[in-house]
Amino acid sequence: MTSAKKSREKVLAIITISVILGAVAFTVIIEPQLKERKAHLAHMRQLQLKLTKMKGDLLLKDRIDDIYSQIEPLIASNGTDQQEISLFTRELSDLYSKLNVRTKTIKILPIISEEFYRRLSVKIEMSGHVREILNFILSVETYPNPIKIEQFDIKVREIVDNIQASFLVTKVVAQPET
């Protein structure tokens, strides 16, 4: 009985030691290599994707250059964010100042900065005759620069002459050249 117990304990000890050694060998020797492999593979795939995209870009180069040369004046950067916002609000002001509307608030929203361009946003609240409000919309939509009304909300009061309107207007400009 004691001998059987001893033998069982020996087997258990050997199994335990083997498992511990296996775990240590895996953690110290194999796992770092596996991790490295995972990282290498991810890096390689990223590079492959980048290369494919770049090759695609190169194929489209002439066409894109051609289109870009046409729109370049529209998106051209005029300086810092502050300068761009100033220019944008001035452009808007030019549009509504000719009309018989009362601007309540002009709120400058944070600039969304993408990799190669910036999106400027301004929220304007105004009131006036329905014809004047519609004129403002029309003037924005026909403005040559890339200005766009993203959202608007028009509320009619009791009288047609006094319409409350709020607009979210955006503009896209290129990132300044470094």
Next chain:
Amino acid sequence: MKPTTIKTEWASLSLAEDGNAIVCAKCNGTPRCVRFDSLEQLKQAIDKKKISVKKWAVAVPRSSCILKPLTLPASDLAEAGKMIEFELSSLVPLPVDEIVYGSTLLNEQDNMLNVLVCILKLSTLNEHLKPYKAIGIEPHRITLNSLAIQSWFNTTSTVASEPAIIALVSEHSCTVQTCINGNFHKANELTLAGRDITASSHEIVQEILHQREELPTLLKKTTVFLLAGAEQCVSEVKNLFCLHDRTVANRVSTVPNPRILYHTVDGKSENDGDKFGCEAIEAAGLLELAANSRLPYSNLLPQQYAKRHKQKALLFRYLLTGSLSFVLVLLAWSCLAAMNWRTERISRTIESQIAPIEQTASAVDSKRQRVKAIQRQLSNRGQITAVIDELYRYTPKAISISELKFVSKPSGASIEIKGQADLLSTAFDYTDAVSKAELLSGIQIVNAQQIPRPGGSVVVFKAYCDIQND
């Protein structure tokens, strides 16, 4: 060219009286006996790796051992082996830790087992093993030489299953032994050195007759006699024996000069000049016993040796397992390292392809993204004007719009209208009214509620419309 060597698991070693060392080993399945002039010469051969043996077997002379028959209530020799330890004190007047013992089966009777116990003093054994130890040989099997001789006769099929008395006669000595049903029963060694052939023959015949007398009466008539050894001596013994008892003449067979061919270590046959020696037979029989694990309980190996061998084997296995595991881990690591190196190399190749086009491609990408942004910004221009135009044209006069919300989305735009109508049906008819419109055809009334007012009621409704991009 690589010199031919003997590489084997088992080999037996027997020492001749003239100091020759006879090594018997199996090479490619055939036993080969090699004679060395001395143990020192054997040591040189081992050192030069001409002989590589894992386990050695040696024999101890009959004269050093005490043979005692014992009857035990055991079913097999393994069980008997455990019982013998307790019986030893009654067999020899020596402490158990000062002796070594082995056992062989004599016969079985009912539930009893008759065994022959071979006892040897540990000090005698150590003395006997001293020359082997001196050249670094630690035997794994130590057997009584009589058992080895019988094993050789059994192998060469010169002994049948009937009772037999075997006399192996050499120049200096003679071994006479009895076996019944193939089991060893008794043996005696006679020293013949310095005697003439007649006197020697007489003594041998006396011993044969003595051993025959000790056999049970029933077996006496069927006992066969086998005389092997130097030709002249064997025929002299046969003649003398037949003179003593004429009835046995047809049961006496002779094996004159039973010879085992000697080889050199290189495998060439060696001319031994018709020299006969018991040692080669002993070594060949010993090898047969050891290599085929016959009579395992006859091993006289001391406990300390057995323990040491076991520990060595265990250590070797641990080392082997450890080494294999290490190699396995190393291989796994190497495979992964190789794969990583390959991936890294591919990455470097891609990087080298990227480098020359990176700047140009990046410039193209920046332009592409700006173009996309501008295209999105300029897309659907005039859509709001068109929506307001359609609202003006298709909204019935009975409906007045109080609120209009417009939200532009990447996929299109959505508008939400709040208005009033005089009747509930008028509000729901709004969808029919704008069905012909281009942009507002999908308008849905999502909520309509009739609210009482002084002098009547008014229906307030809410409509929703999704406008898809072109």
